[in-house]
Every structure is written in C-alpha cells, then in structure tokens.
Amino acid sequence: MGAIHSVNSVVMASLQPAAVGGVCQIIIKISKKGYELVKTTSGYKWVRTQASRAGQSVSNAARSGAQAVGNAARGAWDAVTGFFSRGGSIWGDLSRAADFGFKTYRDMRDAIAGTGLHAHHIIEKRLLDVVIDITVAVTKAEHQIFTNLWRNEIAYGLGTHSKATVWEAAQVVYKHHPIILDQVRLSLGF
DSSP, X not given: OEEEXXXXXXXXXXXXXXXXXXXXXXXXXXXXXXXXXXXXXXXXXXXXXXXXXXXXXXXXXXXXXXXHHHHHHHHHHHHHOHHHHTTOOTTTTOSSHHHHOEEOHXXXXXXXXXXXXXXXXXXXXXXXXXXXXXXXXXXXXXXXXXXXXXHHHSOTTSOOOOHHHHHHHHHHHTTTOHHHHHHHHHHHTO
C-alpha cells in the first residue's frame, strides 16, 4: 500500500481486486475527512464513510484537496494499470474464474461439481518440492492453454525447480491474468 500526501490531508492508496465481476478498484482514503474516492472500471466515485454518515462533515477545502489527490491517483492508476482502462479484467479472458475465485483443489472440485469446469493448480504440482494447493476454475480449453504455457516455459521430466525459476515462468504464463500472477507471487513468498 502506498501513501500519497496532499495539502491538509493524508491519504492512503490501495489496489483492491474484487472477485465478483472481475472489477478492480483503487481506493483513496482521506484520513479524518470521512470520504473515500473509489476508482472502478466505469470511473471515479466519492463515497462517504460510515463515520461521515454518522454526522461528521467534510469541508470544501478537504474535498478540493481530495480531488487533487484523486487526479494524481487517476494518473497513477492509468499508468500502472492501463490494461484495465482498455476493458481488461483482473481475471484476463477466463470465462468463469471470477465466479469461484481461488480455492484449494478439494474445495474447488466441490464448488465446480457438475459445471464441466476444471480446477487448475496455479502452480503445477510437478514444479516444486512442496505442492501449493491453490486452484482457479477454468474450462477444458483454458486448462489446456495453461498446461501448454507451463510446458513451454518449464519442460517435463526435469524434476523440481527453484521458486525463482517458477516465478520467472509464471510471469510468462499469467502475463494476461494479473490476479493469478499476484497470487502466485504471494504463494512463492515474493
């Protein structure tokens, strides 16, 4: 989480991926002022916090300062995540992943039972000495694409690999699926 400072206000910025609908939000929180600026794929929106709704007011000066911060955040958002502003999704082009999020293999298997979907381990079991049991719901065709991408990056029959090697390969495999790539990074401890 980065910090952005403005005149008369200290704000915090955080990127918050949401599993429902594949919408990514950047939230700017204005300390002690009672408003949050929420950026969604459809634009920016000011939202009063619970404390503000309970009767705390926000001065025009604080609001103006917050709008200046919002403009700065908009530039940062577009620079860092231009992918989303072009209509992309944190789930990339995966058809049903957002419906189920990340789950262990057993939980995913139960959740997708009868749907025809597959539970794809985001880090193939063959790659590390320890299995990282995190899966995402994919169609048969999507599953085959990921299998082929992993195979192209790290050939079969070479044993297990270092976390650094797996991370380098994952950046290629999931380059169009930022939320999966981020989950791989966290799972590998990077």
